[in-house]
Amino acid sequence: MPLHPEIAGFLAGLPAPPGGPLDPAALRAADEARVLPTEQRLPLHAVADVTARTDSGEVPVRVYTPTAAARHGVLVYFHGGAFFLGSLETHDHLARSLAKETGLTVVSVGYRLAPEAAFPAGLDDCHAVVRWVARQGDGLGWDGGLLAVAGDSSGGAFAAAVAARAHDEGFDRITHQVLYYPSLDLDFDPDRYPSLRENAVGYGLETAGLRPFNAFYLDSGADPADPRVSPIRRPDLGGLPPALIVTAEFDPLRDEGELYGRRLQEAGVEATVRRYRGANHGFVQHFSRIAEFSDVFAVTRAFLRGH
Structure with a gap:
């Protein structure tokens, strides 16, 4: 099916991206400006x-308690x-929806960001909060x-890497991992997966933008060959927690998530892969209100309750 018309209309109305190097401060400010007021x-x-006072230092978290x-249960x-x-x-809004729809306490992690914090600071924060x-x-x-x-996009990479690290350290309390259109392979050769060519242009996240947008992280010391950076490079996925992987039809990252x-399945791990037709990268954060995609939190709830 084609890209959902509401998403297509939104993308068509976006201004052209500014030229020149990316400015983290300006991009962050633009993101924060779109946040709804608390009362809404x-x-x-x-x-x-x-x-959270952790082995990684003091990490800001936001705790969402769904009921009295x-x-x-807890979802980090x-x-x-x-x-x-x-940011938190x-x-x-995504964390609130997860708490309401799953009935779990959600702990959202304000981990340290690149380029100010070099790899593996953010990953260490996430692991320490768990x-x-x-x-x-x-x-x-x-x-x-x-x-x-759980996590979306690069947060999905952190979720997968935290689950793997916990397994390696013998910390067996993590029961599930939920990855929304995860970024699992930071080798940006455009020929590594068909979806990088099929969905290269016109769907929001573009293949040509992957390298510059991730450069702050990679330039801070994150090596794409390191499974902590690219979890799909981990040679043995056996013993990891059951996984729900949600992908989007028109996402350059679709194929790495599905692979x-x-x-995981080949390694004996229970893994559910759900592709949303007509969706693009970021749809859980930006377009889950659309009827065709609105069951993503119910799918998450069913997965968590079913294992």
């Missing part, structure tokens, strides 16, 4: 900004943004059972 956001039982129940969320964009604010959640236990109202990691799902 989805209400929940409680939303609190907390400082004393105990919930890592926002996307090519490792240099995104830009992904606040450990912090497990230590906090009663303090967060965690029921001691479900503990999922990762197949490799």
Whole structure:
């Protein structure tokens, strides 16, 4: 099917990107300017900004409690943004929707960003917050059972890398991983996956933009051959938590996400891959209100409850 007409109309109305080098500060400010005022956001039982004191230092997190129940499972969320964009604010609406629709406490992580923080600072923050959640236990109202990691785009790369690192360290509390159109291979050869050619131009995220947008991260010391950077490069995926991988038909990153799902399955890991037809990269963050895509949180809930 073609790109959804509402997405196509939105993309057609966007101004041409400015020329010259990317300016992280300007791009971040533009992202923050689009955030809804607090009074217009989805209400929940409680939303609190907390400082997680971890082995990686003090990490800002936002804790979303869906109901007044004393105990919930927990989902730790890592926002996307090519490792240099995104914040607790830009992904606040996504975290609220996840908390409401899954019934889980969502802990959204304000990890350190490139280029100010060199690799692996952001990844270390994400991993440390998961450990912090497990230590906090009663303090967060965690029921001691479900503990999922999730992320969109570059946050999906962090979720996959955190799940793998936890497995390697013998930390077996992570029960699920949820990856929304994840960026899993930072080798930007445009011939590595067909979707990089098929969806190269006209769908929001463009193949030619992948290298410059990720350059802040790569130039900070992140090596694309390192499985911590490109989780699809991990040679053995056995023993990892069950995975839900959501991809978009018109996303240059579609094929690497789907290949990762197949490799997990081949390694004996339960992996569900769901491709959304007519969708583009970023649709969970920007277009989940569209009827054809609105069940993405219900799909996430069913996956988490079914394992």
